[in-house]
Amino acid sequence: MAQSQFSPVDEYGFERQDDFDYESYEDFMSMYLKVLATRAQKWAALLGEGKSVKRTNTVKRYVRKGIPSEHRPLVWMAISEAEIMKEQQPDLYQKILDGPFEKELVDLVKTDLPRTFPDNIFFTKEANHQTHLFNILIAYAHNNRVVGYCQGLNYIAGLLLLATKSEEISFWLLKVLVENILPDYYTRTMDGLIVDIEVLSELVKSKVPDVHQHVINLGLPWAVITTKWFVCLFAEVLPIETVLRIWDCLFYEGSKILFRVCITLIKSNRGAIMACNDFTSLAECFKTIVKNASALHCHEFMQAIFKVPGTLSNSTITKLRARFAKQRREQQQKEPR
Amino acid sequence: MATNRTGGAQRPNGAPQTKVCQFKLVLLGESAVGKSSLVLRFVKGQFHEYQESTIGAAFLTQTVCLDDTTVKFEIWDTAGQERYHSLAPMYYRGAQAAIVVYDITNQDTFGRAKNWVKELQRQASPSIVIALAGNKSDLAAKRMVEFEEAQAYADENGLLFMETSAKTAMNVNDIFLAIANKLPKSESGGGAGGAGGARRLADGDTPRASSCCK
Numbered sequence: 001m002a003q004s005q006f007s008p009v010d011e012y013g014f015e016r017q018d019d020f021d022y023e024s025y026e027d028f029m030s031m032y033l034k035v036l037a038t039r040a041q042k043w044a045a046l047l048g049e050g051k052s053v054k055r056t057n058t059v060k061r062y063v064r065k066g067i068p069s070e071h072r073p074l075v076w077m078a079i080s081e082a083e084i085m086k087e088q089q090p091d092l093y094q095k096i097l098d099g100p101f102e103k104e105l106v107d108l109v110k111t112d113l114p115r116t117f118p119d120n121i122f123f124t125k126e127a128n129h130q131t132h133l134f135n136i137l138i139a140y141a142h143n144n145r146v147v148g149y150c151q152g153l154n155y156i157a158g159l160l161l162l163a164t165k166s167e168e169i170s171f172w173l174l175k176v177l178v179e180n181i182l183p184d185y186y187t188r189t190m191d192g193l194i195v196d197i198e199v200l201s202e203l204v205k206s207k208v209p210d211v212h213q214h215v216i217n218l219g220l221p222w223a224v225i226t227t228k229w230f231v232c233l234f235a236e237v238l239p240i241e242t243v244l245r246i247w248d249c250l251f252y253e254g255s256k257i258l259f260r261v262c263i264t265l266i267k268s269n270r271g272a273i274m275a276c277n278d279f280t281s282l283a284e285c286f287k288t289i290v291k292n293a294s295a296l297h298c299h300e301f302m303q304a305i306f307k308v309p310g311t312l313s314n315s316t317i318t319k320l321r322a323r324f325a326k327q328r329r330e331q332q333q334k335e336p337r
Numbered sequence: 338m339a340t341n342r343t344g345g346a347q348r349p350n351g352a353p354q355t356k357v358c359q360f361k362l363v364l365l366g367e368s369a370v371g372k373s374s375l376v377l378r379f380v381k382g383q384f385h386e387y388q389e390s391t392i393g394a395a396f397l398t399q400t401v402c403l404d405d406t407t408v409k410f411e412i413w414d415t416a417g418q419e420r421y422h423s424l425a426p427m428y429y430r431g432a433q434a435a436i437v438v439y440d441i442t443n444q445d446t447f448g449r450a451k452n453w454v455k456e457l458q459r460q461a462s463p464s465i466v467i468a469l470a471g472n473k474s475d476l477a478a479k480r481m482v483e484f485e486e487a488q489a490y491a492d493e494n495g496l497l498f499m500e501t502s503a504k505t506a507m508n509v510n511d512i513f514l515a516i517a518n519k520l521p522k523s524e525s526g527g528g529a530g531g532a533g534g535a536r537r538l539a540d541g542d543t544p545r546a547s548s549c550c551k
Contacts, residue, residue, distance in 0.1 A: 111369045118387040151368065151418045152392045188420050221427050227393030236392070280411060283396040 011069075012162045012240055013122040028297050032241075035299050040068045047071065053078035055252070063252045064302065066245050073164040080251040082176035093168045096139040108149045109137045116154040122162065132167045133158055140174055147178060150186035152231035159235045163244055173251075177233075182255050183321065185231060191328065193230055196255075197223045198324040199317060200262050207309060208267050214274055218282050225286050229262060237290050242298040249302070256317055263309035264301070265289055355402075358522050359409045363429045365453045366438035367446040368417030371472040374503035375438065376414045379513055384504050391416050394428055401510075401517050408517040410434075429457060434466045434516045439487075441471045441500060442479040447487065454494060466519050468497035468512055475502040 006025060008016050042062065046053075053059055053075050067075045077083040086092075113130045122129040136157045141149040156177065160170035178185075183192030201222040205212040215222070228236070233250065234243045238261075249257045266273065269289040276282040294301060364372040373388045373395065380399045395414045400407060413428045415421070429435060435457055439450040450469060457467055469491050471482060484500060491498030497515050501508040 112390050114387040115369070115390045118385065118389060150420060151390050151416060154390065155392070186420075190420055190423060194423065219431075223424060223427055224394060224396075227424060231392050236389070280398055287396075 009121055010240065013120045014117070014240060015119045015121070024293055025296070028293075032297075032299055035066070036068065039066050043068050043071055047074075055079060060252055063248050064306065066299070066302070067248045069163070069244070072244070072248075073166060073169050076164070076173055076247070076251045077169060080173065080176045080181065082172040085176060086172050092143070093139055093171050096142050097135055101138055101142065105138060105141045105149055109134060109141065109154075112137075112151060112154045116158045120158075120162070123158065129158070129161060132161055132170075135167050136161065136171045136174060139171055140178075143175065144178065146188075147186045148188075150190075150231075152228075153178075153186060155232045155235045159240075159243065163247075177250075181250065182233075191325070193227070194223070195321055195324045195328060196230055196258075197226055198327075199320040200226060200259060202320055202324075203259060203263060203309075203312070204266055207263060208270060211266055211270055211273050214276075215282065218276065218279050220279060220282050224283075226262060230258060233258065234261065234290075239291070239296045239298070242295060242301055245298045245302050246305075249305075254314075256312065256314060257305070259317065260305040260309050260312060263312075264305045265295070267308050268294060268304060355407050356405060356522060357407045357409065358520070359411065360433045360517075360520055361411045361413070361431055362434040362436065362516065363413045363415065363432045364436050364438060365415055365425065365429070365457075366417055366470075367440070367443075367449040370417065370438045370440040370443070370446050371501075371503050372417065372436075372438050373414050375436070375470065375472060375501060375509055376412055378503045378506055378509045380412070382506075384506075386504075393421070393424070399513070401514055403514075403517055406517075406522050408520070408522075410513065410517075425456075426460060429461045429465075432461060432465060433520060434468070435461065436468045436470050436512065436516070437496075438470045438472050439482065440473050441482045442473055442476050444481045447471075447482045451490065454496065458494070464521070466497070466516055467494075468499070468516050470512055471498075471500040472503060474500040474507055475504045 006016075006022060006029075010016060039062075042065075046059075046062065059079065063075070063079060077086070113134055114125065116130075116133060117123040120129075121127060123133070133154065137149060137154060140153070140157070141147070147153075153174065157170055157174050160173050161167065164170055164173070183196060184190075185193040185196070201212070204215075204222070215225075234246055237243075238246070246257060246261055269285075269292075272285055272289060273282070276285050289295065294304075364376065366372050368390070371388075373391050374384060376395070376397055377383050377385065377388065380397045391414055393416055397412045397414065398409060399412065400409045402408075413432070415425060415428050435453075437450045437453045437457070439446040454467060454469070457465060469487065471484070471487050487500075488498055490496075497512070497519065499508045499512045499515070501512055503509060
C-alpha cells in the first residue's frame with residue numbers, strides 16, 4: 001500500500017478495512033478539507049455573534065452545507081429542538097440513571113454492547129464507550145416503555161456518542177429522533193418503518209419507474225434492501241462522514257431527508273441496477289452502491305440529494321404515509337396473524 | 338461489481354456435466370445465538386468473537402459440491418430480535434431451506450427455535466428442508482439444552498439436527514452439506530421464488546464455484 005497521510009483508524013475511531021482505498025480517499029479529502037475550512041469560518045462567524053442558533057433560512061442553508069464536527073452537539077440540540085425538551089426536564093437523564101433497572105431490559109441492551117462497532121477503538125472492552133452506550137440505551141429504554149430497546153438504536157446512539165462525545169446530549173438527540181423526527185420505526189410492531197418502506201417504493205415507482213419494475217421483476221422486495229437504511233438512518237450503511245452530513249439535515253428538516261437519500265442512491269446508480277440480470281447480482285449491487293466513490297464524496301452527495309430526486313414535498317409524504325398506514329390497518333384486520 | 342457468471346467454456350473437456358442448482362436458504366433464531374457467525378464461518382471461514390448485530394437481513398452466497406451436483410446457496414441471514422419478526426415472512430417466503438438456530442447455553446432460545454419451526458411448518462413452502470442448529474457447542478460447560486432433548490424434538494418434527502460451533506467450525510460445513518444432500522435436485526421446479534425444487538441454471542449460466550471442488 002502506498003504511503004498515506006491517513007492513519008489506519010479514522011477520526012471517529014473506526015479501523016479502516018484492508019481494502020480501504022487510500023488513494024481515492026486522499027483525492028476526496030484534498031478537496032473536502034478546503035470546504036471544511038470555509039464552512040468552519042462561516043460557522044464561527046455565525047456562532048461568534050453570541051446568538052443562539054435559531055431555525056432560520058440562513059441556518060438551514062448552512063446546515064445543508066455541513067456543520068463542523070466541533071459544533072455538531074450544540075447545533076444538533078438547537079435545530080432539532082432537543083434543547084427545548086431538555087429544558088423542560090433538566091434532571092431527567094440523571095434521575096433515570098439512578099435506577100432501578102429492569103433485568104429484562106438490562107440483558108437485552110448488554111447483549112448488544114460488544115456487538116456495536118466492534119471495529120471501533122472507542123468501543124473495545126478496554127475503552128469506556130460501552131459503558132456510556134449502556135447508560136444511553138438503558139435510560140432511553142426506561143424513559144420510553146413503548147419503544148424499550150430496539151436493535152438498531154445501538155448504532156444510532158453509538159454514532160451520536162462518537163459525534164458528540166457526551167452521554168447526556170446523545171440521550172436527548174436519540175429521544176428527539178425517535179419521538180419527534182421519525183415515525184414509529186422502533187416500536188414493537190415497527191409499523192412506521194413498514195409504512196415508510198411502502199412510501200419509498202411508491203416514490204421510486206413514480207420517479208424511476210424502470211428501476212422499480214426491474215427490481216420487482218428480479219424478486220427483491222424493497223424492504224429487504226432498505227430496512228437497515230431506515231432503521232439505522234444510514235449508520236453502518238454509508239461512509240461515516242456522509243452519514244453525519246445526512247444527520248445534519250435530518251435534525252433540521254426531518255425524516256423527508258431519508259427519502260431524498262434513498263432516491264438519490266437508487267436514481268444515481270440506475271445504470272448499475274438495470275445491468276443486474278439476476279437476484280444475486282442485484283443484492284450485491286445494493287451493497288456496492290452505498291460504498292462507492294459517489295457515496296464517499298459527501299459534499300457532492302449532499303448537493304445531489306437536493307437535486308437528483310426532484311420535487312419531494314412534505315404533503316406528498318404525509319399523504320402517502322396516511323394511505324399506506326390505512327392499507328396496513330385494513331390488511332391486519334382481514335388476516336390476523 | 339462482482340458477477341456470478343462465467344462462460345460454460347471453462348468446463349473441463351470430456352468431464353461429465355455437473356448439474357448446478359441454486360437454493361434459497363434462510364437463517365432464523367433468537368438474537369445473539371450465532372446466526373451471522375455460522376454464515377461467516379461457512380462463507381468466509383472466519384469467526385469474530387463479537388459479531389455485529391444484524392439489522393434487517395444480510396445476504397451472502399456460497400457454493401458446495403456434491404458428487405454430481407453443484408449447489409449454490411443464496412443465504413439470507415436475518416435479525417433475531419422479536420420485533421423484527423413481522424419482516425421474517427419476506428425472507429422465508431420461497432425459501433427451499435432454513436436453518437433454525439438456538440444457543441445450547443440458553444433454554445429460552447431453544448423455545449424460540451421451536452416457535453420458528455412451527456411457523457415455518459405452517460407458513461413456509463411445504464417442501465422446505467429445515468435444519469435445527471444447536472450453536473455454541475464449544476461452551477458445553479454452560480450447557481442448558483441437552484443434546485438428547487433437541488435430537489428427540491428434531492426427530493419428531495423431521496428436522497435435520499446438529500450441534501455446531503461457529504467458533505471452532507465444528508459441524509458448520511456439515512450442516513450446510515446435509516441440507517444440500519437432502520434438497521431435491523429435480524430438473525423442474527419453480528426457482529427461488531416458487532415452492533419446491535431447485536432453480537436449475539441454464540447451460541452457460543454456471544455460477545463460479547470458486548470455493549468448492551477443492
